[in-house]
Amino acid sequence: MSDWVIPDDRPEYAEAVEAALAKMDLETKADLLAGLDMWRTIPVPEAGLRSMTVSDGPIGVRGRFWTAADPSLALPSPTAQAASWDPELVRRIGNLLAAESRRKDVDVLLAPTINLQRSPLGGRHFEAFSEDPYLTGRIAQAYVAGIQECGVGTTMKHYVANDAETDRFTVDNIIGERALRELYLRPFEMITAAVRPWGVMTAYNAVNGHTMTAHRELMAVLREEFGFDGFNVSDWGAARHTVEGVEAGLDLAMPGPFTVYGKALVAAVREGRTGENHVDEAVRRMLKLAARVGALEGVRAAVDERVEAIADPEALLREIAQRSFVLVQNNAPEDGGAPALPLAADAIGGLALIGPAAAEARILGGGSATVFPSKVVSPLDGLREALGDRVRYAQGVDLFEKIQAAGKGFDLKAYPVRKDGTGLPPLALASGDVKWMGYLPGDLAQDEFSHAVVEGVFTVETTGEHVFGTRGTGLHRLVIGGEVVFDGEHVPSSDDPFEAFFGPAVERATVHLEAGQQVSVRHEHTPVSVFPPGYPPSVLFGLMHAGPRPDEDRLIAEAVEAARAADVAVVVVSTTALTESEGFDRRDLRLPGRQDELVAAVAEANPNTVVVVNTGSPVEMPWSDGVAAILLTWFPGQEGGHALADVLLGAEPGGRLTTTWPRRLEDAPVVQVVPTDGELHYDEGVFIGYRAWEQRDAAEPAFWFGHGLSYTEWTYEDLQVDAGEVTVRVRNSGTVTGREVVQVYLSPEAGLDLPGGIEPHRLAGFAAIEAAPGETVDVAIPLEDRSFQYWDEAEHAWRQVPGGWTVAAGRSVADLRLRASVKPA
Template sequence: DWSAARHTVEDVEAGLDLAMPGPDTVYGPPLAEAVREGRASEADVDAAVRRLLTLAARVGALDGVEAAVTEPAAGPEDAGEFLREIARRSFVLVKNDIPAGDEAPMLPLAADVVHRLALIGPAGAEARVLGGGSATVFPERVASPLDGLRAALGDRVDYRRGVDLYEQITHAGNGFELKVRPVAADGSGPAPEPLASGQVKWMGYIPGGMTHAEFDHAVLEGTYTATVTGEHTFGTRGSGRLELVVDGRTVFDDDYAVNPDDPFESFFGPGVARGTTHLEQGQTIEVRLTFRPLPSPEGFPPSVMFGLMHAEPRPDEDLLLAEAVAAAREAEAAVVVVSTTALTESEGWDRKDLRLPGRQDELVAAVAAANPNTVVVVNSGSPVEMPWRDDVAAILLTWFPGQEGGHALAEVLLGAEPGGRLPTTWPKTLADAPVTRVEPNEAGELHYEEGVFIGYRAWERRGGAEPAYWFGHGLSYTEWDYEDLSVEGDTVRVRVRNGGGRAGREVVQVYLAPEADADVPGGIEAHRLAGFAAVAAEPGETVEVAVRLEERSFQVWDEAARGWRTVPGTWTVEAGRSVGDLRLSAPVKRG
């Protein structure tokens, strides 16, 4: 990872081929010196270089070597369905109650019965389908929850935004026509290039063959046509000498450094609002942002990273919330899509809490009070607090579901099986979590006092507060009865029966519990996941799964022996639906 390489010899011995960002890293001259002094092996360097050259040859980056693939491969004809299946299998249904007066759980919804569905939340129309920073890709198209539900239910879907998730000014997008050009000290430079996003990132190169030594400044300019009437905010991102001119008026002209200790924050960090301009819908104005670099931090490659930022006029949030509540009250069911944002979950900074951003918790509570048939869809990549979880009928976690996420959501809400199970334990509040000290102290030290006891291991070891949902939790649209567990050698066989009225899919989980007095310095977990298997069954059908126990599952790390050691004694094999819902058990001996 960038800036993560710390040791010249140890890193090349471990197989790290490339240290980034260059050119000044633990490799280069330090690695050459280590080889000359005999501290590093020339063979290790040769192996790293060979792997890098192989990659370069495959992609056509070597002169005279044709790329391994010269034409992009055509996607499969069923790519859309494949992506939807992946999304459906990842969704985790963590709650599905029977609303008062009904006989069946809230989900799935019956498409032929729902005549009016309220879809609420900013992420209902603008899905967050992937993480921020380096995880960003640009799909060919993105299906939002609104797209998916409208395709399935047509105009029976009444969409309301509900809240405004504005957190900061964002990069210039819709309505902008921009170009950027590098300029040398004598005023020369290549022709301007179109710029789609308002963000410039030239690292290690300058367009047109200009060198960083020749580069003096960059000019980003073009037009903006207002999409709505009101006060539009313009701003900048990046460290440097910045001059922003909007509609002929200079709104900022000064040096600005975001964080001299973290150059990446110049580009990935928050933008800064510089001024507002009142515009009428359809009005076109000229904008120009001139950038001159400040000296790069020691060891960081010369870079040009800056951006033009913009925010439309903000709506009346109280009015949005009132409209959403009114729509929920008139509908047979309400689906509220809550989400994190690019500022909540992204590389470059850590989360300070587990709360949903903005007034989303208030929105869910108000909608649930207006309509007991409320389903909450959580569009996040990691746990969030859900203070309203006891007040809603169903909760579905969709993570970052990819470009077909909206269609997959509609299919699951209307009957397709949600296939996922929790890979983490979700606390009720951050304060309940057993491990929360994650930042270094004033001396720059962070002591991992929890040792191996993280996740569900930490929850079980500490006891006390129960989480909202245990590791492995996830509901099906049918009921499952666990009937029998047996151990034959290293194979665990679990028999389950679909006790519900529809076909379904279950993930049978097998855990190991050691003896309470196991001789392990520092203690051992109460449970550890040993394996799992997914099964499908028709109503009333009984199926059996086999999960093989690996010897590694019975072992702990022996610091003195510098190796893994099997813990002898009688272990207990347990099977169930999550680490908090184990239904069958049997003994198994080791040692």
């Protein structure tokens, strides 16, 4: 951490901010706090202020336009990034994201997500780093540092306890003071103390009775206790209160321009319901942000040097993915011999690659984290590049859940139509999804817009019954082959404005088509806004399609035949866009479709079966005892296929679990994510994740927090504790160079009784190392004072946990190999 560059404010900032503020009247200030459109703030030329642009992350930089015509690099998911347990690698991720931000003229990235993985059912589990607050904080520190040292701002999100998606706009999370401090606020405290983030995003939800965008008490904790001095932006549409928001410290209510600020804020000041001093404080913070990112004339940005584009971004994306993969199981044959992985390329006569996600790569989760990469390397691409025609592919199952956006075989364009009936020039579409979020093509004014059109040609590959459908709230007219097959309205089923787009599609018609046939398609959509008042123009809809359903019994039989004829079978299992996404939580941890059946059948046919689990969060694996190896690849980003080939063929799988994987959902400690009467009670207190698993007499998890196997062997030889630092000696006792994550945990002395209990173990430090065969490494890991403390709810303060502690080092929370006693000063 010592060489991280934490940009300082320049001495002239304070004077420049006051000078710019003095040039603004109340109306201008209120408009600045209201935003210009979906992603920008207003310019104020007379004050020397240009417009600033923010953009969604965290796995890429989308920019202002949510379209494949403006491609972005797609990184591995945050859960994958954190699985590296390597802050320096994550810092490089930040540098890459900063370069992408500059390329797209983005000033602030709306990331990182530092909510905790409280329950495996959380719909955005894949967007969060970890179930542990310390690991989350350390990884997020590096993420923020890597971006901001290049002069691009960040926003810690979502402040605070936005840990599930069900009723996210209205839920009131009831959280005890100790759990709030020790778990959910802790990463925000760590980041603020270490790397001075320039922004925070306040969440949709309420906490203990107060909506987060107007939560005075918790904003005071962030600013006055933690020392946060950046700007506070609402999540999109989260701001509901004008006076309460500005007085609580909400600086920017997005998206603009017709938010709870603007004219509403002017009226509140004029009528004496709030003071202009609150408006001025918010504007000062916005102007300080402008100074920092170089948007305020007369002062230099906090970082002078413009970050250079990464020379070979694909190579870095491949490295990140490779170092995130977690090898959780790697069995040797019962009659002896080497473990199943790595595979010896020169010894493979044939490899059966099985599963829909092996050919159609699942690289990211659904929702606002979505970006459009210019290319994607699937597992099939990566392995065929490495092994050529020795790879035989079999689909295995059909993951049909609901019809999806029209894709393969479709040549589509989209355009808006004016009220006078004239259309604008069409734009090419990568799929049937249209996402004009916060803008209309051609800068068409909202009051001129009538409807949108998707049209093109579908070249049929398979004879049979083709299903066509729609997604999106409003009126739809669907024309296939010149025939109107649907003309009607779709009404959403929930209050979440994104449900109609991120949620399932609706089947509208079934049409028999012949292979080779070229069919004209046209989808006219007139949206009906379900967004909160003031949302910029947003046209979100989709032309959906599903081809004839294949005979799955035949597909499974073909996969089994391929596996039986191969030296090794690799089955890629995955979730779908309807399993893990923003906008809804999961209902179970099962793999969609008949994938469990497929794995069991393949493993019975070939004992050398390797299962690649391509998901962003835990899934049940009832077949785990019957397969040779299990490799978790998360959502690996656009270079995932290359990284998979690398790891299967010998590159070290560098990842360790950042969340505990249950065998069955019913074994998981926290499964309640659905509010009751508008409230979600965090009754488990501080016991989530491994902290909960360890203090229960329930079933063992499938894989513990911190777990991950190596292609070499590691011997833990010595542990010393001195002056708040743990030194661990580790030796690579295997035969190949490898990577290890040395993990340090603290345990309180037995018999300690604290109100609310105390965890059996707390992660207190870690370090990623590399070593050649026979090499010994001494790694020094500092211990923070906070690791020995608890939050005293009676005194409302941090207190030292009484008594002594055991410090232990090892390969996971369940594989601790060295111990020593320690008494904090």
